[in-house]
Amino acid sequence: MLKQYVxxxxxxxxxxxxxxxxxxxxxxxxxxxxxxxxxxQPSWAEQDPLIIEEAVITxxxxxxxxxxxxxxxxxxxxxxxxxxxxICVDEKNxxxxxxxxxxxxxxxxxxxxxxxxxxxxxxxxxxxxPIHPMSxxxxxxxxxxxxxxxxxxxxxxxxxxxxxxxxxxxxDAVDYSIASATGLFDIRxxxxxxxALKLAGIQANQLSIPVSPTYIFQGLxxxxxxxxxxxxDLPFAxxxxxxxxxxxxxxxxxxxxxxxxxxxxGAIRQMANQPKTDEQQQVFCYAFTDHLWIxxxxxxxxxxxxxxxxxxxxxxxxxxxxxxxEDAYSLLLRAAEEVLPGSDGLLFLPYLNxxxxxxxxxxxxxxxxxxxxxxxxxxxxxxGLEGVLFSLFNVSEALDRLAGKTTTxxxxxxxxxxxxxxxxxxxxxxxxxxxxxxxxxxxxxxxWISLLAVDKVKDYSSIKHHIPMKSVVYPxxxxxxxxxxxxxxxxxxxxxxxxxxxxxALFRRQH
Numbered sequence: 442m443l444k445q446y447v448x449x450x451x452x453x454x455x456x457x458x459x460x461x462x463x464x465x466x467x468x469x470x471x472x473x474x475x476x477x478x479x480x481x482q483p484s485w486a487e488q489d490p491l492i493i494e495e496a497v498i499t500x501x502x503x504x505x506x507x508x509x510x511x512x513x514x515x516x517x518x519x520x521x522x523x524x525x526x527x528i529c530v531d532e533k534n535x536x537x538x539x540x541x542x543x544x545x546x547x548x549x550x551x552x553x554x555x556x557x558x559x560x561x562x563x564x565x566x567x568x569x570x571p572i573h574p575m576s577x578x579x580x581x582x583x584x585x586x587x588x589x590x591x592x593x594x595x596x597x598x599x600x601x602x603x604x605x606x607x608x609x610x611x612x613d614a615v616d617y618s619i620a621s622a623t624g625l626f627d628i629r630x631x632x633x634x635x636x637a638l639k640l641a642g643i644q645a646n647q648l649s650i651p652v653s654p655t656y657i658f659q660g661l662x663x664x665x666x667x668x669x670x671x672x673x674d675l676p677f678a679x680x681x682x683x684x685x686x687x688x689x690x691x692x693x694x695x696x697x698x699x700x701x702x703x704x705x706x707g708a709i710r711q712m713a714n715q716p717k718t719d720e721q722q723q724v725f726c727y728a729f730t731d732h733l734w735i736x737x738x739x740x741x742x743x744x745x746x747x748x749x750x751x752x753x754x755x756x757x758x759x760x761x762x763x764x765x766x767e768d769a770y771s772l773l774l775r776a777a778e779e780v781l782p783g784s785d786g787l788l789f790l791p792y793l794n795x796x797x798x799x800x801x802x803x804x805x806x807x808x809x810x811x812x813x814x815x816x817x818x819x820x821x822x823x824x825g826l827e828g829v830l831f832s833l834f835n836v837s838e839a840l841d842r843l844a845g846k847t848t849t850x851x852x853x854x855x856x857x858x859x860x861x862x863x864x865x866x867x868x869x870x871x872x873x874x875x876x877x878x879x880x881x882x883x884x885x886x887x888x889w890i891s892l893l894a895v896d897k898v899k900d901y902s903s904i905k906h907h908i909p910m911k912s913v914v915y916p917x918x919x920x921x922x923x924x925x926x927x928x929x930x931x932x933x934x935x936x937x938x939x940x941x942x943x944x945x946a947l948f949r950r951q952h
Contacts, residue, residue, distance in 0.1 A: 442513040447892055449690075449884025450501060451683060452522035452601055454478070454542060454705050457497040459504035460884035464892065466907040468879045470510065472503035479539070483949065484546035487539035490528050490604050497605060498668050505670060512671030517895045519887030520680040522602035524622035527577040529584075529595035534608045538591035540601050543575040543706075544741065544794060548583035549803045555579070555640075556722075556801070564637050566718045569726030569734075570624035573801045578624030581641035596647065603649050606677070609665045610658045615649035618681040618735065621727035626651065628716050628728040654681045654730060655894035678891035683883040684710055685727070685735040687853055690886030691877050692905040694733075697848030699840070701833060701866065702882070703743040703856035709833050710737030711844040723799040723839035730901070736844045738798025738836035742791040742807075743829060744855050747773070749793055750825050754818050777822035778861050782868060782920045784820045787811045788931050789828035790938070798836045800935060804946035810934055826862055827924075830869045831931045837870070851875045853882035860914075868920035869928075878909040 446469060451458040455478065460471040474496035479487045505512070525543035528536055541547075555561040556572035570576050577598070584592035599607060600623075603615050620626040625637040625648065633645045656679040666673045680686060684702070687710070693700035694712045701709050716734045718726050724738045751759065751773055758772035792805035809824065837847065850872045856862050857880050867874045879885065885908070892898045 442511060444514055444516045446510055446514050447516045447888045448501070448504070448518045449881065449886070449888035450497065450518055450520050451881070451884045451887065452493065452497060452520075452605070453683065454523045457493065457500045458881060458884055459500040460879070460881045460888070461504050461508070461510060462885060462888050464516075464897065464907070466879075466885055466909055468881065470504050470507045471881065472500045472507065474500040474503075478542060478544070484549070486542045486544035486546070488542060490536045490540045490601060493540065493601055494605055494608065498665070501669050512669070512675065515671060515675060516897060517891035518675060518677045519889065519891035520602060520606070520677060521683050521686045521883045521887040522600065522619065524619060524682045524684065525575045525577060526601040527580045528599050528601065528604050529591035530597050530599055530604065531594070532596040534604065536604070537594055538589075540604070541580055545580065546574045546795065546803050548574040548579040551582045551586065552579045552803065555582070560636065560640070562720055562722070564624065564634070564640070565722050566720070567627050567629070567634055568624050568637060569621060569628045569716060569718050569728075571722050571725055571797070571801045572624075573797060574803050575797060576622070576624035578637055578641055581643060585642035598643065598647055599649065606658055606679075607649070609661055610677075611660075611662070612658060613649040614652045614656060614658070614679060616654050616656065616679040616681050617651055617728040617730065618654070618685050620649075620651045622682055622725075626728070628726060628734065631728055631731070652679050654679055654890045657894050676891065676895055678887070678894040680887040680890050681729060682727070684708055684737065684739075685712070685729040686883040686886030686890070688712055688735065688886070689889060689901060689904060690882035690884065690908070691851045691853050692908050693849070693851045694902055694905075696845060698851065699837070699847040699849070700851045700853065702852075702854040703829065704854040705743060705745050706739060706741055707743030707829065707833060707854070708737055708739040709836050709840060710735050711840060711847075713844055717843045719843065721839070722801065724836065724843060725798070733901070737840055740791070740829070740832050740836070741794040741797055742832065746791050746793060746825050746829050750822055754821060773822055774859055774861050776819045777826055779819050780823040782865075783923045783927050784824040784827060785816065786813070787816055787820050787824040788927065788934065789821075789824040790934055791825065791828040791832055796832070799839045802939070802942070804942045805935065805939075806942050806945060808934070808938060826865060827869070828931075830866050831928060834869055834928060835932060847872065849873075849875065853877060853880055855880060863914050867914045867916040869924045871916050871921040871925075873916070874914040876911040876914065878911055
């Protein structure tokens with residue numbers, strides 16, 4: 442049977458996606474299975490790893506069934522996942538704890554203490570992971586200090602991707618980029634960092650072996666192979682985290698190529714041929730391959746801001762969508778489009794979940810600035826969308842300092858389905874925006890790595906010739922000039938409100 446398909450399997454924060462491609466990057470079939478994030482208490486963000494594993498299996502199987510694809514027709518599978526998850530497991534890979542996601546904020550006190558210390562700066566410079574509650578390093582320090590029972594009983598500590606590959610293949614291995622995002626990894630030596638391990642109170646043998654993205658997992662356990670309907674010897678490439686894979690999958694791999702992804706959260710990233718960190722600690726720097734690193738900054742607040750706007754302001758659109766069969770988000774975006782760029786002098790700080798880059802402040806909160814009597818709902822909507830992009834533009838300033846100026850801007854993720862939001866991105870950055878036809882860039886990056894791992898393609902960079910692209914989106918000069926006037930005001934608001942955010946965070950914890 443002819444092997445003609447390659448699969449990108451992407452384990453995200455809120456869903457698992459299985460995307461079936463031809464070797465030229467054309468999407469043949471895809472399936473997405475959602476799973477919940479549990480917030481048992483404020484700042485907690487937990488998931489059931491067994492539910493996620495089942496969602497991955499279901500998404501994979503359904504993506505094949507939609508086109509009647511046989512397991513024997515698959516060349517290879519590449520793996521992608523969100524960063525910073527942490528699961529305590531026993532020696533048989535049974536979970537002892539939930540999966541704590543990047544959004545879990547229980548280690549905020551530990552992060553504040555470490556960030557303001559000399560050892561914290563050293564750890565950042567070596568690991569490239571900013572000192573923040575998102576990182577497994579801080580989660581482990583919190584677990585150790587609070588005598589978290591699953592931590593005390595655990596044989597190993599795994600990310601969600603490692604959890605799945607360890608259970609499926611019986612091998613504990615982790616790709617460089619997932620390892621880098623733990624805060625426990627030396628991005629120059631590409632090995633576990635003894636200082637960070639000591640802070641976390643664990644041993645290197647409780648973590649997986651770091652491997653390159655082209656490392657092949659092979660020998661599926663029989664039960665999983667049966668559920669997936671594939672041969673047991675189907676090769677799975679280790680791949681990477683969703684960030685660098687999105688850059689690869691969109692073709693943003695050369696100097697000056699910058700990729701912006703907005704899904705639930707968001708990020709802006711550039712590839713580099715050497716690691717770059719500095720004491721300002723504004724951006725991350727993660728190892729990707731033996732010769733490539735990824736620099737950038739994530740925002741906690743991407744598409745989740747639009748979701749919040751829908752829940753708080755979008756009752757009318759939700760009702761209209763129910764009656765008309767339209768999508769409520771499309772109706773909200775249409776309402777925001779009625780307002781001119783700059784939202785008539787209304788600004789929105791989008792820090793609903795605290796913020797990561799460039800501030801790395803878990804206490805930061807959202808705020809509307811400049812509200813006036815003549816502002817209507819559509820102004821609040823547009824300002825919310827502009828705030829998300831202003832936040833990424835803020836990160837881009839730090840990225841430019843370390844990685845160099847952007848010459849080509851690429852966009853991917855769920856937000857790229859909105860022509861209006863992408864045009865706003867182009868106007869704010871004042872640059873052309875290049876868009877792939879498929880918004881599943883992380884999955885295509887993972888799939889491409891698997892083709893490289895099985896010698897079907899020659900290198901990483903040749904993916905540029907195998908990415909179906911849409912037409913380019915161009916900025917409007919007048920709109921860009923408006924945003925250039927507003928952005929300095931936006932940038933100064935955070936520093937002005939920072940003490941207030943800290944006081945309000947303390948109030949929330951006490952009440």
